[in-house]
Amino acid sequence: MTSLAGVSRVALPADRIGGRQLAGLLLALASGACGLAWQFIWTQQLSNSLGHEIVAVLAVLGAFFGGLAIGAWALRRVIERSARPALWYGGLELLIAGWGLGLSLLLPVLTPGLGQLIGAEPSAWRHWGLAFFLPLLLLLPVTAAMGATLPALERCWRGAGSSLLSALYSANTLGAVLGTLGVVFVAIPQLGLQATALACAALNLLCGLSALALNRGQRMAVAPAAAAAPASAGGVAAAEISRRHLLLLLAGSGLLGIGYEVLAVRVLSQVTENTVYSYALLLAVYLLGTAAGAAWHQQARGRLDAGQAGLARLLGWLVLATLAGGLSLWAADRIVLLPARWFGPGAAAALAGEALAAAFSMGPPTWVMGIVFAQLCHLARANQMTLGGALAVNTAAAALAPWLIGVGLIPLLGARGALLLIAAGYLALMPGLWRRGSGFWLPLVLLVLLAALTPPLRFVDLPPGGRVLSYRDGVMAAVSVVEDGRGVARLHINNRVQEGSSASGAIERRLALLPLQLHPKPQRALFLGLGTGFTVQVAARDPGLQVDGVELLPEVIEAAPLFARAQNGQSSGSSALERVHAVAADARRYVLAAPQRYDVVIADLFHPARSGAGALYTREHFAAVRDRLAPGGLFCQWLALHQMDVETLRSIVAAYLAVFPDGKAVLASNSLDTPVLGLVASPGRPRFELDALRARLAPPQPELRQLLSSAGLEDEFGLLGSALAGSQSLQRFAQGAAVNSDDRPFVTHRAPWATYAPASTPRQRLHELISSWSVEPGEWLQPADPVFEQRLQRYWDVRRRYLELGLATAPDPDPVVMLDRLQQPLLGLLRDSPEFRPATDPLRALAAAIRPRDPGRADELLRQLERLQPQRPDAAIRR
Incomplete structure (x- = not known):
């Protein structure tokens, strides 16, 4: 019965309130709390099928407000003239309880059908129309009842020498405040949507029965509205206002x-x-x-x-x-x-x-x-x-x-x-x-x-020497592109810097290429989330691959050409991006409604604490992605460990494994401060075939081979070396975790706390994972050469020791000091696994840094690297 417009304007009475009047205020308090709780529940459930586009968000809000207005208007006279308004109020509360509970149970079942009814790329009229009228029809009985409850309650308690109109407004609004905070901070995190809906229905039922009991046998005199409010009620001179x-x-x-x-x-x-x-x-x-x-x-x-x-x-x-x-x-x-x-x-x-x-x-x-x-x-x-x-x-x-x-x-x-x-x-x-x-x-x-x-x-944080390349106040967010003093452009959404930039390199390439290379022959790929567009256009450079990209904000799609030009020049950058079929749509709704199937689906790094992002990590969404995969298809969900705590990660992994029990984990990079994990699975293909992977890493096009090399994917060790955990290790990690789902949106309510006040650093979280996760060749590969499997196992062991070395080594600005600390440990890693090329990066960088001071030591270090890795050219390793 509470809206953000009329119902929330309140006043406290100056008159003394008795016991019966206090009961009426408690009913208004409880009813107001339920009204906001129901609104949160239905909005979240409907957004899972209608999407988070502004069309759907405003349509649901409009349907809710429209129902309130219809109910208040349609029943205004019959309630005002009723001699038994308590029957009206009680009946309305019972209707809210029954319809509300039934609707909360029905909407999850209707979610796939509603999304498919709207379609993947609907026309504006179809999207606006269905997104408004479907919620209006579904919600109308209950929202109309909500709109009429406050007038009915006020009519029940009118009389006895004073009006409770202002006091009922006050109690109703206080209830709305308590409902807002209670449902978001307590009820949904602890109980979930369905249990919260059941509690709301019970409270509505209690309100209705209590009103009937309190007003049992009472009949009120039927009188026109003016009789209850004379022409100068409370000193208001009505005649002066038409x-x-x-x-x-x-x-x-x-x-x-x-x-x-x-x-x-x-x-x-x-x-x-x-x-x-x-x-x-x-x-x-x-x-x-x-x-x-x-x-x-x-x-x-x-x-x-x-x-x-x-x-x-x-x-x-x-x-x-x-x-x-x-x-x-x-x-x-x-x-x-x-x-x-x-x-x-x-x-x-x-x-x-x-x-x-x-x-x-x-x-x-x-x-x-x-x-x-x-x-x-x-x-x-x-x-x-x-x-x-x-x-x-x-x-x-x-x-x-x-x-x-x-x-x-x-x-x-x-x-x-x-x-x-x-x-x-x-x-x-x-x-x-x-x-x-x-x-x-x-x-x-x-x-x-x-x-x-x-x-x-507007708010745009500029770095030293920076400037704004573009700024748009979009319908859903403010989107800007900011260039720093070095000429590097970054995407800002609501003044928050997004992952990637015009200087994006090997890591961003790996986000596209690593999952694509795990598929034997992908012909169509879907990217959920575009950001700067760098990752998606890397995939689009493969002439045999059709690439679709889905992005919620149209302004982000419009900003992508700025990054394409900055990264690749006017011609090549634009041509790669033009091959991408970019769609401005909600990712969940698109996955539900898209008619085509995909060989590879790659989901971007959605910040789990941001409003609406948690729905992209639920069991139901992962199941919809599975249904969108072609036979033998592969799904990769990227996760930024620096944006979530371990409990949030466990919940996401549990949801992923509930749909993909053979899911595995990869590490996109060896970064200690911004580690990026990936969950990968291919239903019906739990293990990969080594020869097929080698064929994918040796494409006939020189440009693609160079692209793979720049991403550190020159060979099977670069690709399979990214493996971080097998399915058994992930199952142990997720055991006992809350499965993130539409009904129990654990991530939505847990992830913000790690954003407001992180209890650990990304380095600490990464150390916890590499210490507890394990990986075996048999979980990743079909039976292969035992010698190769041994070499691969050594690679993984060395990768773990490499990360632990980085975590344990204190930085120092003097390159000589750093070389003293790292030279022997890193050379030892290379002796154990010459294929582990990441260990050469810091050594080559340190050799270049000390050359002006000690050229002999620098040359000797490079000769040692050449002996350990004779197949590796003496060039900077881009990884």
Whole structure:
């Protein structure tokens, strides 16, 4: 029954509350908590099938708001005229409990069908239409019931000498706050979606039965709305505000109020961690602000001017508060860091910083929003409008805000322009604009000054000597390309640097080539996530391979040519990228709906803490990928160990193995600070055939052979040497871990804590893995030459010792000191496994560094390397 528009505007009564009234407030509290909990549950379930594109996100939100408005409007008169409103309220709560629980059980079953119904690459009309009408139809009975519960509850407790309207708003909004925080921080992480839905249904059921028991046998006199709210209820002079103007004020306040929330969340997402907890905190601050403002209104309404002039002054305050909150957004990047500076780093300080930034930006305007809506609520009653009618108008307009502000104004005008237009919208709502004493002129002057003096409202961290190559305020995120002083370009999404750059090299090539070389003859490959486009265009250089790429943000696809030109020059970079069929779509929905099958599917490094990314690591998504593989196909899921803790990794591995029990792990690079792991599996082909791998590593095209060499994949040791764990080792590692799933989104709720306050370093996590994981040739290869298997086993053992050496060696700026520490250990590794070429990289680099000081030692070191690796040319090894 709670929306972000009308239902959240509240006030506390000045009248003394008795036991029966307190029971009504508790019902409103519980009902409000359930309303937000249901919204979180359904939104998460629907996004798994409809996608995380802005189309689907806004469609689900619009369907939810639309249902609330329909219910409040359709039942406004029948509830107002009912002599037994408790029966209505009880019945509505029972409907919410039954339909809500049934829908939460049904949606996971419908997920594949809904995704396929929309299609992999639908037209805009098909996508918009189905993404809106499918949720609207599925949710309509329950959201309509939610929209009518508050008017029914207010009607039940009306009378007894005082109205509980403001108090019920207050309790309902407090419940919404508790529901928001409780479901995100406690219920879903501990219980999962289905168990949380069951708890919500039980609470709705309890609310309905309690209302029926409390009002058993009670009949209320049937009276028109005006009788309950005389023409000057609470001192409000209704005659001064026409019904048409009142409807405009109700609609305008809903539209602009939610519009400001959309704007603030979009801007703050550039300075917060943008986790599920970030969104919960922002929403809680918004609800608390409106509640506090309306509570103040209840206490002070007797002192407020109730006519047009008083309402105009309130709207003037709202313009000033909006400008004040908006001004704080320019300092949000500094505000969010204050708690960490005061109390030290940690999860609590990080969350406090996000809440503080939200309080500065949303506190002042939402406080006045609550005051204004409380005034409008009394005006509506005085103008013989039902509470349901007022809520319907306000909520219906609020449903348009994400479309008009988020989709329309922010991409068109930028965040600064949208902020100014919202403030101007509030100013335009003022009755008697030009009248003296209306409070119009001061807000207008400040609005003009803000427009003239403020810079664009955006955050882009520039390195020394850096510049912005491109910037776009997209519908879902701000996307920029930033070049540093060395000419290296990097992709920023919401001011966060993404993996890869225009200087991307061997590691990024391996992310594409390593899984592709494990397949005997791939003809079609799918990349989930494009980023800078470097990895996908490496794959596209194979003329026999058709490459499809899926990227959620269209602005990222549009930025890819900048990196292609920087990496490969105007002609070659563009031609490789042009061979990629890039699709702007949600990866989960695309995998569900794509009609074609793929020989290789490669999933990018999705940061697990970011909102929505956890759904790409679930058992259900991995199963959908398996179904999209052609016979003998291979799936590789890349994982950035520096972005997750070990428990998050265990949950992802458990989900992967639940679908691919023969899954194995590879190490993309030997980096100690940014280690990248890969989970690989080929259903029906648990082990690889050595001759087929050798054939893949010797393509007839010279360009492809050179490309493989630049990625350190010259031979079978470069390829199979990346193996880090077999399926048995992974099974032991994941034993007892929570399987990340759609119902138990463990990663979504666990990964942010490792981002806010990591308990270990990437080096420590890597050491834990290499100490506990093991790999055997028999798990990777079909029976092969025993001599080769022994050499491969030695390679893996040496790789483990190489990593342990790096972890144990303290760095020193003096290359002579580093050579003294590393020369003999690394030469010893090469004696044990001459094929282990990574050990030569630091030795060659150190030889070059000491040559000006000790050329004899440098030459002797190079001769030793040549004796140990006679087949290796004396050139820099690109690995």
